[in-house]
Amino acid sequence: MKVLFYGRLAESVAAAVEVDAPPGSSVAQLRERLIAEYPQAEQSLGSRRSRACVGDTLVPDDHLLEAANTVEFLPPVSGG
Amino acid sequence: MSVIARLEQQVLDPQRELGELLTQARGDGAVVSFVGIARPESSAGGSVDELLLEHHPVLTLKSLEAIAVEAAERFEVTRVRVVHRCGRVAAGEPIVFAGAASKHRRAAFEAADYLMDRLKTEAVFWKRESGAAGSAWIEPTEADYADRDRWG
Numbered sequence: 001m002k003v004l005f006y007g008r009l010a011e012s013v014a015a016a017v018e019v020d021a022p023p024g025s026s027v028a029q030l031r032e033r034l035i036a037e038y039p040q041a042e043q044s045l046g047s048r049r050s051r052a053c054v055g056d057t058l059v060p061d062d063h064l065l066e067a068a069n070t071v072e073f074l075p076p077v078s079g080g
Numbered sequence: 081m082s083v084i085a086r087l088e089q090q091v092l093d094p095q096r097e098l099g100e101l102l103t104q105a106r107g108d109g110a111v112v113s114f115v116g117i118a119r120p121e122s123s124a125g126g127s128v129d130e131l132l133l134e135h136h137p138v139l140t141l142k143s144l145e146a147i148a149v150e151a152a153e154r155f156e157v158t159r160v161r162v163v164h165r166c167g168r169v170a171a172g173e174p175i176v177f178a179g180a181a182s183k184h185r186r187a188a189f190e191a192a193d194y195l196m197d198r199l200k201t202e203a204v205f206w207k208r209e210s211g212a213a214g215s216a217w218i219e220p221t222e223a224d225y226a227d228r229d230r231w232g
Contacts, residue, residue, distance in 0.1 A: 007134055007206025008217040049219075056138045074136070076219040077143075079164055079203025080116045080176050080196055 002070040003034065009045065009075050013038045021065065027052045028061040030071060049076040082159045083152045085144040087135065092165045097177040101161050105181035108158050112188040113179035114196055120171035126213040128171050134206040135166040143204040151180065151195050156187040162195060164203060194231055201228045 001021045005013050019037075021030055030052075035042045044050055051058050053072040054065070065071060082104065094115040105111050118131040144162050152160045159181040169175055176199060180191035200220055207218040 006136060007208075010134075011217075053139065056142075072136075074139075074204065075206060075217075077202065077204045078207055078218060078220045078224070079133075079143075079199040079205045 001030075001065065001067060003030070004070060004072040005075075006072070007075045009041055009050070009073055012041045012044070021067075023065075023067045025065050026061065027059060027063045027065065027071070030065060031061070034073075044075050045073065047076065050074065081152055081157075083145075083148045084159075084161045084163075085141070085148040086163045087141050087144065088163055088165050089167055092163055092174045092177060094174050094177050097161060097163050098179065101159060101179045101181060105159055108181045109183045110185040110188045111179065111181045112185070112192040113177065114192050115174050116176040116178075116196070118169045118171050118173050118175055122209050122211065122216065126211055128209045128211040130171065130210045131169045131175065132208040132210065133164075133166045133169060133175070134208070136204045140164075140166065140204040143202060144199075147195060147198040147202060150198070151191045154194065155180070155182070155191040156184070157182040157191045160191060160195070162199070164199070164205070166205065197224075197227045197231060200224045 001019050003019050004016050035045050051074045054069050098113050122128050148160045148162045157180045161179045163177045165175050178192055178195040180188040182188040201224050208215050
């Protein structure tokens with residue numbers, strides 16, 4: 001499964017990584033897996049203000065993922 | 081009703097944006113505009129030379145459009161215009177233009193205020209300040225979230 005990061009997450013992890021997540025994993029489980037692999041990003045990845053996105057749509061933590069999905073993690077956003 | 085939401089990669093010219101809004105609003109009674117400028121100083125007091133506004137290829141423009149449309153639907157306004165910079169912005173340069181036109185002033189004031197509260201916390205950008213002391217990612221403060229939440 002491909003995972004893309006933005007902002008501070010891209011800086012602390014990478015812009016893109018491949019993760020071996022079992023089909024049917026939830027976004028919450030993917031978060032846990034990513035935190036275990038990239039502990040330096042725990043604060044941001046664990047924050048409820050960091051949102052997951054699949055197919056350009058924000059998805060909740062209980063959303064179930066398919067192997068073909070690309071998941072994007074968006075740390076807290078701020079314009080203006 | 082006219083809603084314009086645009087992502088600007090190069091230069092944001094607030095005078096031109098206001099000029100176009102004024103021209104389009106000739107039949108209205110009020111225009112209110114806000115211009116956000118890259119501050120030369122961080123909240124911790126260090127000097128800032130440049131602000132990087134990283135954006136998402138799809139979600140950023142979608143977020144600007146959604147916020148502008150919701151402002152237009154919520155208030156008695158005739159026009160809403162949101163233009164937001166992305167990329168590298170030097171300190172002192174404009175980051176955002178948010179404007180609204182209406183028949184009577186109150187709706188335009190409220191729409192501009194609402195636009196900025198939503199943009200501060202929901203526009204899909206990631207901001208990083210850089211200066212002599214290094215660089216730091218900037219995220220909304222609890223006060224910013226409270227400002228947004230007062231609109232319900």
